[in-house]
Amino acid sequence: MSEFDITTPTQEPGYETAMEVVFQWNYDPEVEELRNLYVKAAEAQWIGSRDLDWERPIDLVKFATTPLGAGVPIERTSYWRSLPEATMVELTRRTAGFRLSQFLHGEQGALMVAAQLVNAVPHTDAKFYAATQTMDEARHVEVFARYIEKLDEIRPIAPSLKGILDQTLQTGDWMKKLVGMQIVVEGLALYAFRDMRNLTEEPLLKDLLTYVARDESRHHAYGVQYIERCVPCLGDAQRIELEDFALECARSLIDRNAQGFFTTLLGIWAEIGVDPVAMLTSLQNEREEITRDLPRGRRLGPVQGFVIPTLRRCGLLSERVASHFHGFLRENFGTRVAGESVEEFLQYLPELPADTARWVLGEMQ
Ligand SMILES: [Fe+2]
Ligand SMILES: [Fe+2]
Numbered sequence: 001m002s003e004f005d006i007t008t009p010t011q012e013p014g015y016e017t018a019m020e021v022v023f024q025w026n027y028d029p030e031v032e033e034l035r036n037l038y039v040k041a042a043e044a045q046w047i048g049s050r051d052l053d054w055e056r057p058i059d060l061v062k063f064a065t066t067p068l069g070a071g072v073p074i075e076r077t078s079y080w081r082s083l084p085e086a087t088m089v090e091l092t093r094r095t096a097g098f099r100l101s102q103f104l105h106g107e108q109g110a111l112m113v114a115a116q117l118v119n120a121v122p123h124t125d126a127k128f129y130a131a132t133q134t135m136d137e138a139r140h141v142e143v144f145a146r147y148i149e150k151l152d153e154i155r156p157i158a159p160s161l162k163g164i165l166d167q168t169l170q171t172g173d174w175m176k177k178l179v180g181m182q183i184v185v186e187g188l189a190l191y192a193f194r195d196m197r198n199l200t201e202e203p204l205l206k207d208l209l210t211y212v213a214r215d216e217s218r219h220h221a222y223g224v225q226y227i228e229r230c231v232p233c234l235g236d237a238q239r240i241e242l243e244d245f246a247l248e249c250a251r252s253l254i255d256r257n258a259q260g261f262f263t264t265l266l267g268i269w270a271e272i273g274v275d276p277v278a279m280l281t282s283l284q285n286e287r288e289e290i291t292r293d294l295p296r297g298r299r300l301g302p303v304q305g306f307v308i309p310t311l312r313r314c315g316l317l318s319e320r321v322a323s324h325f326h327g328f329l330r331e332n333f334g335t336r337v338a339g340e341s342v343e344e345f346l347q348y349l350p351e352l353p354a355d356t357a358r359w360v361l362g363e364m365q
Helices: 032-043 085-120 124-151 159-170 174-199 203-233 238-271 276-292 302-312 319-333 341-349 356-360
Strands: none
Touching: 032 124, 032 203, 085 124, 085 159, 085 238, 124 203, 159 174, 159 238, 159 302, 174 203, 174 238, 174 356, 203 302, 203 356, 238 276, 238 302, 238 319, 238 341, 302 319, 319 341
16 A cells, blocks of 8 residues: 555645535526537547657757746846856746746646636536636646656745635635636736747647647636626625725735745746846846837736736726726836826726637737
8 A cells, every 4th residue: 555644744734715605406508608618628628648748858958948937038138148058048947947836836726716616606607617627727737747847846836826826715705716816817827828838949848838828718718708797797896896806816916926026036046156136237237228129019017918908808997996006017017017197007908819819829919
């Protein structure tokens, strides 16, 4: 017998959640778009161990094309360009190990939220869809863990991410779960997957992210299609509460990330002899010229470029909450990104892509 035990040394202490479980006695299709999405999801199932070529070793030189996702264009500084190739490769490997670990832990959170949704949402079609998503998320956890173990090591979850997962799991309101997970967390993830998937030239990572991103674009569609049906049925107080929940989720990820995430990256880089002070000085001195010729479309981050447009589409972007979003984005990223006024901020917001799956795969802007 293997050493099996009921409690494992790697698990965290459990916590109480406020979720309500709802039976539904109408089994007929009712929300047609969700029923269609469920069928589509069933047809698109794939198997991590069969459909990805795990035998292929990771090509570390090609891997160096993987974006760092540092939030600032570190790669364009003269300090970065002066690093020996071996250091650059190592730096990319460890940075990606950290980012992919956050994706991995986020996937575990998504797995548990999706399973909760099966219990908590009141419509049969929505329960069915959440069941397929639960399966998808289990597969995502499996493949990310396997890839990271091949690449580097699994690093701990960032406190800001853990906070939002806890909040989403703990709330008793299934609409908040949908907003926190399907719109905020998955919106951010989709944006990051898209960037990493389209820029990396490492074949296994590219394949893996292609499969995952297709699933994720369905998860996002589920959130949008379900929530946009629900919002018009809400009273003002309930809608305001939901808007504020979305705002708080986005804020807790961005605000703390703005310092915490970057500090963690600097710590990881210091492990291999990259001098954080020299790197930051180089960034400071060359800021003007490295940001001048950045493409316009890249100015918006995931919150402004994707999460807020999703909320607007769902009817969760009142003027009131838009001004709060504008305020915190301006504090974090300045007026060049967030705009001088709420009007300018709203003007900048892009429309959601008509076909998210094609957008994620870089087939449309
Ligand atoms: Fe996922
Ligand atoms: Fe997902």
